[in-house]
Amino acid sequence: MNENEHSQRIQIRLLALREDYLKRLPEELAEMRRLATQLLQEDKPAGTLGILQHRLHKLAGSGGTFGLPELSGYARRLEQQIHLWLDKLPPSQVELTAFIGEIGTLAELNMHTGYPGADQPPPSRPLAQQDMIHLWLVEDDRLLARQLVDQLTSFGYRVTHFCQLAEADQASAHDSPDILLLDVMLEPEGINTTEQMTLLPRLMALSCPLIFISARDDFPSRVRAAQLGAEGYVLKPIEVPRLVNRISRIMENRASPPERVLLVEDDQLLADHYRLVLEYAGMAVEVLQQPEQIAETVFSFRPELILMDLYMPDYSGPDLAGVLRQYDNWAGLPIVYLSAETDLGRQIQALRSGADDFLTKPISDAQLVAAVRVRVNRARELMAQINQDSLTGLLKHATIKEAVDIALTRALRDGHPVTLAMLDIDHFKRINDNHGHATGDMVISAVAMLLRQRLRRTDIIGRYGGEEFLVVLPRCDAASAHHLMDEIRKDFAQVRFSKGDTGFTCTLSLGLACTAAFPVDTGAELLARADRALYQAKNTGRNQTRTATQ
Amino acid sequence: MKVLQRVLYVEDEPDIQAIAQLALEMVGGFAVKICSSGAEAMEQAAGFAPDMILLDVMMPEMDGPTTFRALREQPELAEIPVAFMTAKVQPSEIAELKALGALDVIAKPFDPMTLADEVRAIWKHHHE
Numbered sequence: 001m002n003e004n005e006h007s008q009r010i011q012i013r014l015l016a017l018r019e020d021y022l023k024r025l026p027e028e029l030a031e032m033r034r035l036a037t038q039l040l041q042e043d044k045p046a047g048t049l050g051i052l053q054h055r056l057h058k059l060a061g062s063g064g065t066f067g068l069p070e071l072s073g074y075a076r077r078l079e080q081q082i083h084l085w086l087d088k089l090p091p092s093q094v095e096l097t098a099f100i101g102e103i104g105t106l107a108e109l110n111m112h113t114g115y116p117g118a119d120q121p122p123p124s125r126p127l128a129q130q131d132m133i134h135l136w137l138v139e140d141d142r143l144l145a146r147q148l149v150d151q152l153t154s155f156g157y158r159v160t161h162f163c164q165l166a167e168a169d170q171a172s173a174h175d176s177p178d179i180l181l182l183d184v185m186l187e188p189e190g191i192n193t194t195e196q197m198t199l200l201p202r203l204m205a206l207s208c209p210l211i212f213i214s215a216r217d218d219f220p221s222r223v224r225a226a227q228l229g230a231e232g233y234v235l236k237p238i239e240v241p242r243l244v245n246r247i248s249r250i251m252e253n254r255a256s257p258p259e260r261v262l263l264v265e266d267d268q269l270l271a272d273h274y275r276l277v278l279e280y281a282g283m284a285v286e287v288l289q290q291p292e293q294i295a296e297t298v299f300s301f302r303p304e305l306i307l308m309d310l311y312m313p314d315y316s317g318p319d320l321a322g323v324l325r326q327y328d329n330w331a332g333l334p335i336v337y338l339s340a341e342t343d344l345g346r347q348i349q350a351l352r353s354g355a356d357d358f359l360t361k362p363i364s365d366a367q368l369v370a371a372v373r374v375r376v377n378r379a380r381e382l383m384a385q386i387n388q389d390s391l392t393g394l395l396k397h398a399t400i401k402e403a404v405d406i407a408l409t410r411a412l413r414d415g416h417p418v419t420l421a422m423l424d425i426d427h428f429k430r431i432n433d434n435h436g437h438a439t440g441d442m443v444i445s446a447v448a449m450l451l452r453q454r455l456r457r458t459d460i461i462g463r464y465g466g467e468e469f470l471v472v473l474p475r476c477d478a479a480s481a482h483h484l485m486d487e488i489r490k491d492f493a494q495v496r497f498s499k500g501d502t503g504f505t506c507t508l509s510l511g512l513a514c515t516a517a518f519p520v521d522t523g524a525e526l527l528a529r530a531d532r533a534l535y536q537a538k539n540t541g542r543n544q545t546r547t548a549t550q
Numbered sequence: 551m552k553v554l555q556r557v558l559y560v561e562d563e564p565d566i567q568a569i570a571q572l573a574l575e576m577v578g579g580f581a582v583k584i585c586s587s588g589a590e591a592m593e594q595a596a597g598f599a600p601d602m603i604l605l606d607v608m609m610p611e612m613d614g615p616t617t618f619r620a621l622r623e624q625p626e627l628a629e630i631p632v633a634f635m636t637a638k639v640q641p642s643e644i645a646e647l648k649a650l651g652a653l654d655v656i657a658k659p660f661d662p663m664t665l666a667d668e669v670r671a672i673w674k675h676h677h678e
Contacts (some may be wrong), residue, residue, distance in 0.1 A: 010576050014662060017569050024565070057608060061637030062566055064659025072659050182631070 005362075012273045023065040028055070029107040036103040039096050046086060051081040051304035052103075059106075074106050089236075132158040133251055135514070136177040137212070138168050138193065140186045144238075147496070148181075151240040154491035156453035157247070165193055169200045176206050179247055184214040184221050194224035209250045213238060237498050241446035248449055259283040259376040263302035264291070264320060265338070266312040268382070274307065274338075274368065281369040291315045294323060298330060305375045310350055318353035325354040334379050389463040391441055392448035400462025400470050404523040407460065407472045408515065417516040419481035420526055421471040422534040423447065426507045426542040428467040435504070439497065440467075443506060446495060456486050470527075478514035478547050485510050486545040493543065507543035509534060519548055554673040556581045558600035560591045560617060561635070562609045569628065570604075578666025588612025598628040600672060603627075604656070607636035607647065615650055619664050622651070631676050633669070635660070 041043045044197040056079035063072035080100065085091045091099065135157050139145040142163070149159045160177070162168040180203075182193045194212065197203060211232035212225045225233050232246045261283050261462065266269040273439040275285045286301045288294060290367050291314060298306075300489025306324070310317040322337050335355040341347055342364075347358045359371055387399050395403065404420065411418040425431075425443060432440040444467060451461045451471060473481050487506045496503045513526050521529070529548040561567050574582045583598045585591040589612060595603065601673050603621065607614035614634055617659045621627045634647045637658040644655045654672045656665075 006576075010572065013572050013576065014569070017565075017572065020568075021565050054608070057637055058563060061608075061658035062563065064663060065566065065569055066659075069659070 003021070009269050009273065012276060013269060016272055016276060018066045021062070026107075027278050029061070032056070033100075033103055033107055036100045039100065040093070045096070046090070049082050049086060053079055053086070056082065060104065065077075071106070074102075076103055078106065097113040098547060102396060116260070121296060132156065133179070133247070134158045134160070134177045135179050136160050136168055136171070136182055137181045138160065138162045138165055138186070139181075139183045140164070141183070144236075148238065148240070151495055152244070154494050155240075155244050155450055165191060165196055165200065165203070169203045172202045172206055177208055178204065179209045179211060179250060181211050181213060184212050184218075184225075192221065194221045194228065197228055201226055211246065211250075237444065239498055241442050241449065241497065244450065244453070245445060246451050248452065251370060256380075260302060260304045261285050261372055261376075262297065262301060263305060264288045264294070264308040264312075264317070264504040274292070277365045277368055278372060280374070283369075283372065291320055294320050295327065298324065298333070303333070304379055305372060306333065306335045307338055307372065308335060308355070310337045310341055318350055330466045332379070334375050372391045392445050392463050394448050394452075394469070397462065397464055400460065400464065400472070401523070401527075403460045403462065403472055405526060407474050408521075408523050408526070411474065411515055416475040417477045417514050419476045419478055419512055419514040420530045421473065421481060421485050422464065422511045422527075422530045423469040423471065423485075424449075424534055424538065425467040426509055426538075428506075431504075431506060435497075443497060446497070446506070447492065450488060450492055450495070454491075455484075470530075475517055476514075478512060480523035481514065482545055482547055485512065489543070489545055509542045510545040511535070511537055511548065512545065513548040517548065525534060551674070551677045552601070554601050554670060556583075556598065556600045557602050557604060557669065558583050558585065558591065558595055558598055559604045559635075560585045560588065560609070560614075561604075561606040562586055563606075566606075566658075570660075570665065573660070573662035573665040574581065574669070577663060578669065580666065580669075588614075588617030591617055591622070592620050595621060596624055599626070600630060602638065603630055603632045604669070605632055605634050605652075607634050608639065617646070618650055618652065631673070633672050 003447050032052060032055055035048055039048055042048060056122045058077045059078055060072050060076035063075060106143060128521050135152060137145060137148060137159055140163050145161050149161055152159045184193055186193060210228055210230040211234060211393055212230050212234065213222060213234050215236045217235060222233055225511060231250050234243055261278055262273055263271050263285060271287045275287055278285045280444045288297050304347060308320060324330050324333065336357045336359055337350055338353050338359045338361060342360055387394050387395060407418050425447060433444055447469060458474055462470045464470040493505060513529035513533060518526060518529060532547040533546040537544050557574055559570050559582060560568060561584065571582055571584055574580045585594060588609060603619055605614040618632055631653045633653050634655045635658055636655060647655050653676050655670055
């Protein structure tokens with residue numbers, strides 16, 4: 001190990017220790033605050049003061065070592081104050097009150113350290129139903145704006161409409177959207193928003209995804225939109241489902257969960273280093289301590305990628321890769337070797353045992369993060385293609401049926417009801433015949449997006465057949481499910497699909513079945529009941545929701 | 551002069567233990583043993599055969615000075631140089647600690663990057 005690498009390791013280790021210390025510090029400071037407030041109620045505060053003195057003393061002795069000299073100094077001053085009180089004159093109520101304030105100041109000092117992460121903005125908001133996606137629409141055409149607001153609202157978005165760019169700019173002083181939708185050409189002033197945006201620093205500072213709406217496909221505006229980093233350029237007449245598709249894709253990319261990486265590295269310091277680097281990049285990392293535990297760890301942690309040292313004392317990387325490949329479930333799990341081995345022949349030899357790739361040490365932090373991220377994303381895409389329907393991104397028939405069984409088993413265990421909902425698009429054949437298959441596909445993906453947008457994260461949605469969908473609603477009784485799904489049915493009927501100059505709407509029929517009514521049913525039996533309820537809905541006029549009863 | 555190699559550090563706080571170990575072992579290149587209490591030090595110090603002992607002053611149960619006296623009673627440790635580590639800075643307190651027979655007093659908080667140098671300087675001064 002050269003000098004540089006050695007000092008780098010020391011720095012990393014220091015950083016990690018400091019991180020641990022800073023993690024524990026708020027709790028300690030809160031406890032001191034609690035003790036301090038207690039002082040006012042005590043007749044003889046000497047005991048509590050003694051405890052506080054001791055704790056302050058420790059803080060004075062440790063803070064500076066962990067890079068907080070200011071905290072050390074302040075704690076020392078307070079400690080000496082207590083020392084004087086205990087030694088000579090007990091404090092007055094006024095002195096005590098002031099002291100409690102000082103302990104509060106001490107706790108706040110900790111907030112203003114140079115600790116990485118302390119000043120960083122909070123993580124981006126997760127995608128959740130309670131937390132509706134907020135869109136700003138800048139559109140001078142009031143009629144179009146009203147249609148867009150109505151339809152986007154039925155897809156579950158919160159929409160704020162502005163007629164002028166200046167209004168949006170003003171609003172950005174105190175609020176911010178998740179996505180900004182802008183009409184390129186605002187009349188009557190003839191403002192081109194792709195030009196004007198750059199003149200409005202507050203709007204630019206929102207740095208949220210931009211989607212432009214335009215009546216004509218005008219190249220200079222497209223270029224300017226691209227320069228502004230726009231993530232969409234939608235032409236009028238607007239097909240709302242297509243727009244929604246674009247919005248939900250943008251939001252999904254933003255909300256993708258942290259990459260899960262398992263590190264297998266016998267050098268503890270190096271493992272800590274990689275862990276820190278990947279964690280700073282926002283990934284979830286676990287280090288395998290005992291090679292014998294690899295199967296258990298993979299099972300419990302469910303990594304998306306394994307980063308493995310090639311040469312380790314007891315078992316080599318290829319040994320462990322070979323073990324993992326014996327399990328069917330993990331045959332596709334990416335394994336990447338990280339090693340100083342530069343001999344190509346030996347690298348290839350190592351890959352034969354079942355690893356996917358080779359990263360050569362030394363590797364820069366940025367390279368490591370990029371290499372891991374690219375591989376995890378690729379693996380995710382692959383998994384999605386295996387399990388998800390290509391048109392809708394929903395689970396496929398086999399996977400959703402499996403999900404039904406899992407949900408039912410779980411419900412049996414924790415005693416909550418589960419409701420299954422079967423949905424079918426009414427007169428779908430007519431849509432295909434009248435408007436073509438491409439339009440039919442658009443309707444199907446609109447249903448998928450509406451479901452995804454409106455249901456909870458824990459609900460499972462699958463494409464069951466051509467125009468048939470299956471939704472599994474855990475912890476949901478028949479009445480709530482009926483209410484929820486029927487609202488979705490009503491809203492879907494409001495969505496207008498455009499095809500050339502003509503527009504059309506379509507409807508859904510639904511059948512529900514709840515475990516509360518049929519507690520002994522298997523998954524397949526309950527599915528059959530939901531299916532029968534759906535056919536009842538179809539046979540009695542469509543565009544309605546029916547629930548299976550005993 | 552004998553080169554300082556083995557350092558025993560008696561300290562009750564886990565945070566400080568970890569960073570002192572790093573400062574003495576990785577930065578300083580010493581062989582380091584950490585004891586979490588005076589009692590543990592009494593049991594294990596002789597077996598480790600340290601060249602030098604660092605004692606935290608404020609520890610629960612057996613404080614630094616008590617540990618110091620107890621270690622001095624063990625024949626193998628009677629002559630081993632000792633330095634105290636303390637967050638107390640009053641000159642009178644430092645004088646008291648030195649009067650016990652300690653080589654020197656190292657102020658807390660210490661800088662992990664220079665602690666080893668400080669320890670070496672005390673060692674050198676002792677052997678001059």
